[in-house]
Amino acid sequence: MRVSQTIRLLLVVAVAYAIVELGIPAIGALMKPGTWPVVPVHLVRLYLFFIVIVILLYAAADEERWSRVRGDFRFFFGAPGARIARTATIVAISLAGGYGAYDAVRPRFETPPELRAVHPAPPSSFSIGGKMYDLLTLDNPLRADKQNFAGDVKAGAAIFFKQCFFCHGDKLDGRGLYADAFHPPPANFRDIGTIAQLQESYLFWRIATGGPGLPREGGPWMSSMPVWHRFLSETEIWQVILFLYDFTGHAPRAREP
């Protein structure tokens, strides 16, 4: 039996949906055992919207194919023999739409999703205790000291595991003991989109001034990051930064020539 054009296209949509809802989480579970990394629902909707659009475009791009699809629809909506299937489909779509509307407005206890700026924009300069730091020219003074590099990294590791790992985790993946208490969660330094994208001066500013040092633009911020210059010396902050890059294997972003 030859499957109709419309049914084949609907099957493609169903397969695409299955890949998004089950395939991607399954691959994610293999990469990160013990989790089921679902695709966030807002992204599922976007993905499906464009998959359906492309399938419709494909169907409409050829006159013969398009007339077959239209013929299927004419049959479905006009043929007396398809009355039960037609009624069932219309009822199912109406119920699904109704449930969607209900689901969108029903009271929830979950915190709503939040648009979070990944990298808040740093100022061009800032001061600590009267000392000015120009972020456009600031470099990690310890990086050039090859002789003491290993010692500085070790010192940075000690500071990290004493001060930072409670939130950022012992694997530096943002999964520390307290991580679940924060929303948005602590930064995952292993992610290629965090410290690997940034110059060391940015990290220095972010660690030294913490949540209160974030710019007014883009606020209100919900960062729980402490103001670390009150607890750590400048050298200790640079040592921690050395450790973050050394442990994750990322290189800090070089200044553009």
Added chain:
Amino acid sequence: MRALASMLLFVLVLVAFEAALSLAPWHEGAMAAAGAPAVEATAAQPGAPKLTVADYPRYRGFNSRLTVWIAAQLHLFFAAFVLGVPIFVLVIEFIGWRNGDPRYDRMAHEFIKISMGAFSLTATSGGILVFALAVFYPGLFAYLTRIFGPVMMLYALLFLAETACLYAYYYGWDSMQGRRKPGHLLLGLALNVVGTLLMGLSNSWATFMMAPSGVDSQGVFAGNVWVAVAGPLWTPLNVHRFLANIAYGGAIVGAYAAYKFIAARASEAKAHYDWMGHTANGIAVVAMLPLPFAGYWMTKEIYAYSQQMGITLMGGVFAWLFIIQAVLIGTIFLAANFYLWCGMARLDGANRTAHLVKYIAGVLVICFLVWFTPHTLVMTARELATIGGAYHPVLGPLGVMSAKNTAVNIMILATFFTYQLFRRSMVHSTRPWMARASRFQVALYVAAVANIIWLGVYGYFVPANIRIGLSVPQVMTTLLVIIVCIVVDEVIASRSKRIGAVHWGRMPARAQYALFTLAVAFTWLMGLMGYIRSSIRQHWHVYTVMRDGSVDAFTPTIGHATAIVSVCTLLFLALILFVFWLSGLSRAREAPAGLAEAGATP
């Protein structure tokens, strides 16, 4: 009348400059008359003025920022259109002159006719922008005038030259045929040179506000206006806008062709506008292909100029607007491809290649999904817990530029492949070497895609600055495939026999909506990206030099900004429809005989 209107606007602009200078609160004359220091920027400190709310005149019923925003955006839409169209009009006219086919000449003439109507609106919206700036932001306008005064005068003179060239080019079209054609082409070249210079000069004001040069940290002008013009972002913006103007011009005249195609009843007219739409779509796509890379270059320069500005753009609050940008660019690719797929219906020999369309669609959809997958996923707390943190192991790596560059390069190759299928469907390989050449092309595609993916994956293992640099070999790979395939196709086409004919006009009406979609998506995209480029200055008129002291010195919410961009888009589309209508009126008067003849065709 148009020339008179342009002259009048020129005089009014000069008056506005003078008025702004004399009204500015720190103007020396005004200071002496007032006898009090209104602002800190006085003769003793001739740097950028430190403005307060009182320095910004307010008028009931007007929101200063919105007025300037909408006026500037409308002016940029029209300016991009009228600067882009003459570039490809000249190329089409040249092709028509060389191959002696009058259809090219007719099409080029029709294209420039559309831009003529838009030219008056460009000048009008430019005049409104100048007045709005002088009235609502006299401090900023006077500061810019103090630095760019000579450039502005040069701009005004070039505007006159542009007007003269355009009218001579358009009205001299019919009389400068035959032996006079080279002279007409030279006129077109002059028009484009002047237009490009105009664009470059006005770009310098925008790039100075983003990345000031030629002034010190207090905004004190060192005296060399060329240094102020040729700032660090000037050349990337010039290149980006030059390419974008061509693509935009192609998209708008494509919409015009679609509008005429749908309205046409005669098969001759349909054939003409179908060919016109096909050409316009080709222009828009070809000019758009290098645009992402021009955009990367500009962003790289922004980042190099200021990490703060770069992060605000790509990682901060504006990053969310790039999701909309990605969707719009994807829409442009899909619309252009859909139009090309529908175009296969024109060919007798398309059945041989039509089955490949579904694979192209598959590649496009995968690349498109990668292209707009955001780096930071918007997640509920429950999703966050299920995923096990904010970092998604599968989707997370798709959020960085390595994946985006890979996706966009493959999308470009897929689009070019569609275009190539269209051309190859018309020819039949008759000799063994042609089959070998085709196999070579397939091997080239496979090797190119493998190389692009390899470079993309390699990007995850190198520092960020090297990763960004990898986009260059990726682009070069794409360009290499396009150039080699064009050359091979030309050689094959010149030595093989054609299968059937191209039936221009044998195109479904629904394909024309793809051309409308292109025009709408391009306009929206330009408005959105223009807003982002301008707004990353945040609370600065001139970045780090001159603060915005007005009540509007805040970054609007994403929703508000996109709503205003949409209003600008709708306004422009309404005005351009008016231009299309006007263009149709003049045609009705010009060629009644042609219409009568076309009407007789079944």
